[in-house]
Amino acid sequence: MSATVNVNGRITPECEAVISVFDHGFLYGEGIYETMRTYDGRPFLFDRHMRRLRRSANMIELTLPFSDDELASQIRSTQTAAKLEGEAYIRVLVTRGVGELTYDLKATPKPSVVIIVKPQIDPAAEVYEKGVRVVVVDVVRNHPATVNPMIKSNNLMNSALAMQQALRSNAFEGVMRNYKGELTECTTANLFIVKNNVALTPPLDAGLLPGITREFVFDVGKDVGVEVVEQALRDDDLFRADEAFLTSTTRELVPIVTVNDRTIGNGRPGPVTGKLLNAFRRAVSAG
């Protein structure tokens, strides 16, 4: 890894980037984040990421100590220092900050802001050409009345355990169910299936992160005449889907061709997934 890191305005190479062990992000996992990537050097869908960061902040009663423009400028400075030749992966983290060992908000008046910039590594071409295998994992997605999945939280133990289960069976991703047994999303991506040419994705109230790429798929679907609809989904819907795919900022739309040991559709990336991926990429090129 060769990252450049901005910790509260101080930009350094990764080996010099430090944060106090008394930061409540470290002590309690109390913080929020965004992952963005650049196309042509510019963070893609920056305004939407800022909207989600502000919503996450509101949901944990954290006041962001910057305007959108100020954060954009800090990101630009970090990118400049990083001197990347290709596109950037950008992670913005905001934690409660440093304070006494107590959950009382009064102990942490100054949030910590960290920006990590490193090269964006795209998935191999094969991932898009052949599709991937995912598994449905036993770890249940957080109940919305616990750490609500709507919060893009630094507290990622649940997702880490779910992904570790998926990795043990060599899967590309793990699909999590909610406490009702409905499908929610993958550990770092949203989930779609295609049935009768309609793209279906679990509704937000199933308890999942409102992915920015997920949201954008609704827009590009309109552009190319593919209906995209929210619908509660269960294991059988996924197993019997014509196509399936996952979405995330760093991976765009990735076709899913196997779930556990069951083949989806004809076992190859499907036409509707391809149409949406092409439309997504056209929208990216159009800026």
Ligand SMILES: Cc1ncc(COP(=O)(O)O)c(C=O)c1O
């Ligand atoms: C749990 C979860 N769901 C979905 C996503 C995809 O969201 P986005 O499209 O905003 O990258 C992520 C991204 O990290 C995630 O962590």
